[in-house]
Amino acid sequence: MDRDEIIRVLRAFESAGLEYVLIGAAAMAFHGLVRATADLDFLIRATSENIERLRTALREAFQGDPNINEISSSDLLGDYPAVRYSPPTGDLYLDVLTRLGKVASFETVDAELKDVGGISVRVATPAALYRMTKGTVRLQDQADATALRERFNLKS
Amino acid sequence: MPVQKFRSIEEMNKAPEPSYEEPPFERFVRLCAQYWAIAPNPYPRGVFKFRSIEEAQKARLEHSMLERRGPQV
Numbered sequence: 566m567d568r569d570e571i572i573r574v575l576r577a578f579e580s581a582g583l584e585y586v587l588i589g590a591a592a593m594a595f596h597g598l599v600r601a602t603a604d605l606d607f608l609i610r611a612t613s614e615n616i617e618r619l620r621t622a623l624r625e626a627f628q629g630d631p632n633i634n635e636i637s638s639s640d641l642l643g644d645y646p647a648v649r650y651s652p653p654t655g656d657l658y659l660d661v662l663t664r665l666g667k668v669a670s671f672e673t674v675d676a677e678l679k680d681v682g683g684i685s686v687r688v689a690t691p692a693a694l695y696r697m698t699k700g701t702v703r704l705q706d707q708a709d710a711t712a713l714r715e716r717f718n719l720k721s
Numbered sequence: 722m723p724v725q726k727f728r729s730i731e732e733m734n735k736a737p738e739p740s741y742e743e744p745p746f747e748r749f750v751r752l753c754a755q756y757w758a759i760a761p762n763p764y765p766r767g768v769f770k771f772r773s774i775e776e777a778q779k780a781r782l783e784h785s786m787l788e789r790r791g792p793q794v
Contacts, residue, residue, distance in 0.1 A: 567750075567754065568747075568750040568754070571750065590749075591749065594745050594746055594748070594749030595745060595746055596745070597738070597745045598745075599745055599748050599749045599752055600749075600752070601752045601753045601755070601756035601757075602753060603757075603762070603764070603781065604781075632766065632767045632768050633768070635767070635768040636768055640770050644772055645770035645771060645772060646771075646772070646773070647770070647771040647772070647773060647774050647776065647777045648768060648769070648770055648771070649764070649768070649769040649770075649771065649777060649780075650767075650768050650769075651763075651764045651765060651766045651767060651768075651769070652766070653766055656753070656754075656757040656761065656762075656763055657753065657757075658764050660774075660777060662774060665774055666773060666774065666775075679746075681746050702775075703778060715734065715735070
């Protein structure tokens with residue numbers, strides 16, 4: 566997925582009315598903390614209607630890729646709250662989450678709107694990103710938490 | 722200021738970021754493209770399901786390690 570594809574995905578999310586919040590490295594980039602990543606992480610509202618919007622948006626963005634049919638409400642609302650979609654082209658893939666352990670869900674993550682190419686992108690706030698990454702085991706998350714805390718003077 | 726000197730890594734980490742004219746999102750996209758040009762590691766195409774974010778992260782790590790190991794002969 567290249568720049569144009571990212572824009573296409575975000576535009577499709579907007580036009581489908583998907584309720585989401587961008588988290589992870591891409592969200593940090595919107596706040597000025599830029600690092601490379603392999604994926605775009607989205608936390609979405611966990612309803613079957615919203616998951617249908619997700620499928621609609623991805624079909625629009627990726628010309629009806631049949632793999633998208635494998636994304637189901639029964640999984641995302643049940644035992645599989647994390648779904649990875651690797652589209653037919655490009656290097657980046659999407660991680661879509663309906664909940665992040667007991668730490669976060671769409672409803673509990675504070676977000677703000679950012680503009681990119683005329684598209685409103687709902688991005689987790691620095692404090693919300695910090696809450697999600699602090700205290701996790703993964704080294705990259707710990708580094709992200711440290712960067713967020715220092716840049717935005719967040720309390721640990 | 723092309724060269725900056727620091728007495729420690731902590732002092733270096735606290736130094737103000739250089740200012741970029743390019744918006745952060747554009748810089749992010751460019752950096753990702755550069756990264757993948759240097760170290761391509763495409764994830765298999767399709768949809769993959771995980772019981773937790775930790776399980777998803779583990780799958781990504783295992784994939785990266787397999788890719789770096791290359792074909793076994």
